[in-house]
Amino acid sequence: MRPLDPRLLRYAGATRVTLATGALVTVLQTAAVVAFAWLVTRLVVRAIAGAPFPELSALFAWLVLVVVARGVLLWLAEAVSARGGATVVAQLREQLVDAFGRLGPQGLAGRSSADLTLVAGRGMDALDGYFAKYLPQLIGTAVAMPLLVLVIGWQDLTSGIILVLTLPLIPVFMVLVGWATQAAQKKQWAALSTLSRGFLDVVAGLPTLTLFGRQHRQEARIRRVSEEYRARTMTVLRMSFLSGFVLELAASLSVALIAVAIGLRLLGGSLDLSVGLFVLLLAPEAFLPLRNVGASYHAATEGMEAAAKAFEVLDAAQDAVPEAAAAADGDGLVFSEVVVSYDGIPVVGPFSGAVRPGTLAALSAPSGAGKSSLVAAALGFATCTGVISAGGRADAAGRREAIAWAGQRPGLRAGTIAENVALGETAPDTAPVAEALRAAAAPELDPALLVGAGGTGLSGGQAQRVAVARALYRLRARSCGVLILDEPTSALDADTERALVASLRAVAAEGVAVLVVSHREAVVAAADEVLELGGVLERDGVLERDGVSEHEGVHERDGVLERSGVLQNGGLSDVRH
Structure with missing residues (x-):
């Protein structure tokens, strides 16, 4: 210097x-x-x-x-x-x-x-x-x-x-x-x-x-x-x-x-x-x-x-080239021919799908298929082509303003649970924090309880629900129109999972577009729509073609979806011998 x-x-x-x-x-x-x-x-x-x-x-x-x-x-x-x-x-x-x-x-x-x-x-x-x-x-x-x-x-x-x-x-x-x-x-x-x-x-x-x-x-x-x-x-x-x-x-x-x-x-x-x-x-x-x-x-x-x-x-x-603030048609969360790349190499897509306001959707795919990468692209943290819009905004900054999000890792800091839920606020209000914890199926957690860095002192499921409560708190405080949760129930027991899913359905009923990244059966069964990477949309046993790419080895034959030698019908797979 x-x-x-x-x-x-x-x-x-x-x-x-x-x-x-x-x-x-x-x-x-x-x-x-x-x-x-x-x-x-x-x-x-x-x-x-x-x-x-x-x-x-x-x-x-x-x-x-x-x-x-x-x-x-x-x-x-x-x-x-x-x-x-x-x-x-x-x-x-x-x-x-x-x-x-x-x-x-x-x-x-x-x-x-x-x-x-x-x-x-x-x-x-x-x-x-x-x-x-x-x-x-x-x-x-x-x-x-x-x-x-x-x-x-x-x-x-x-x-x-x-x-x-x-x-x-x-x-x-x-x-x-x-x-x-x-x-x-x-x-x-x-x-x-x-x-x-x-x-x-x-x-x-x-x-x-x-x-x-x-x-x-x-x-x-x-x-x-x-x-x-x-x-x-x-x-x-x-x-x-x-x-x-x-x-x-x-x-x-x-x-x-x-x-x-x-x-x-x-x-x-x-x-x-x-x-x-x-x-x-x-x-x-x-x-x-x-x-x-x-x-x-x-x-x-x-x-x-x-x-x-x-x-x-x-x-x-x-x-860095600034991304222009762009408006998009419609609210909710929309993916249009999205391809996510890392270091110039496409890893996900092309993917198209939409989560309308008032809808609980599940994004389901095997582990490693790129679900989290797609979420990162929606938040503007991963390079992608195509168009992603959230809350009527297609630019990354606008999408982030419209999205409340919780990732796979809770990312908790040392402090009280209330400070983690109302992250960034110097004097969080107890009532909205308690309401967010109840909505996250964690009413037993005391907002004044001190936790260590990374959620030390909480179980994996409790830390997960605190992260969900943080997303719900932001949803209410910032009036966000989209809620994205990445594997929010992976560490929960069946009863707690059902309570959280019911709460998410109530949030969606308020007009929020809710996308849950999960392959858990309880979440998929409760969803209004199920989006699958690869462009396959499944609803009530009906398979719809939506942007399926040939390089993934996916095609439809006699009403049965075939992927890399595996026949899938109604969500069940039969291995071809």
Whole structure:
């Protein structure tokens, strides 16, 4: 990442305000520095000349005011950078989360979830160092240093020339050290990413590892990756100290050159004391922003690396072709010649079917046939051709607004059941949560009950019903017209399944288009319509051809459906011998 990446201005508008305010404060600080040097020079020169005390006391009073002003401006600069940094980080994080939603699982398929979490979490927090330490010094280098060079050159041309010739040495050293530091920082970030992914994998697989007694074998791997991260971090710290020493040495030698030149000319009588002292006091201040930039660069490298990773995601989301908001004829959920593809390879379809408002439909197919892929396409999370509409909208964003959904995995977070049902609401209302739980056949669950990440503390069936309750809660709260449930009864007993199916029929009776992905007999029997992948629609024992594709090996013969050598009639299969 460059010292100031233009993409930061594009994705976080608060950066412009922070830069403008910081530049204004820096100009005032520079004026205070010049005033301080001038007042000290006047005091020393007049004291040597024997000026009376009242005259010196007036200068001293002005000097105290300037010192106080410098302190206030220093506090103001830190406050501006801290507040601006917090605002920019919040904007970037919001943009990043929005990009995750726009790209979806399909757009993020090539990126590690652990890396994305690391960037959005710790990475964005690390930008505080960039704004609190690095950016103010960068502004000082761009604003204060040229002003101080002009003032010094105006007072003493020789010192100004020496300053102009020696100042570029520091950026040269900064670039050389920066290259080495950037390479080390990339390795450190890679080690941290590896550690995060490895730790996440171990935690996710810990129950299985414990079951087979293999959990202790992962200790050596975690220890090795942690040690590598520690070593990378120490390398970055060593470079930080080394670069600080190099920059301090270069700045000190440059100031020493100016001081020697001033001393020789003072001894020779070719330079006035007031000019020499004034320039000598300002010279270190001219080098100070550059020295601080180099010293604070290392505190900002982690945040800069994280920002570069975040910009990659934001650029990808921006480069993605936006899907136009399109209206579709009719409400409910409609699939028209839909083919779902992954990495350009068709895996499902072509499929056509419709779930009308007020209808409970079941999408039935063998495991692995692509039922969940079809649902992902409806939600805009999988690439597909053809047309899918929900609630009268054919664009992905519009479909998501119209759909309440629960997947095969409950996806519960640590917190109360009420917080999981009313996901995203800071203060969920108890009554709608309890109603959603009742509708999900889970009236026995206490909304105030605490559960762990992934639904720890609940049985599989209970976690499943909480996920269904969440979908029903969204259905009511957002007035969605479509409800999609993916295998909602796979972990339920027969009685609970019947109760949930009855509740879903009541929801459909309210005018909602309900699609349940399931091959359970109770769900299929209760459905008004049964959609089968492959384009076969079965209702009351009647098979209707609807977009059946030849490549699937499906054709109809004498009223009997034949698929890959298996005769199916009325939902029963006879193996041909």
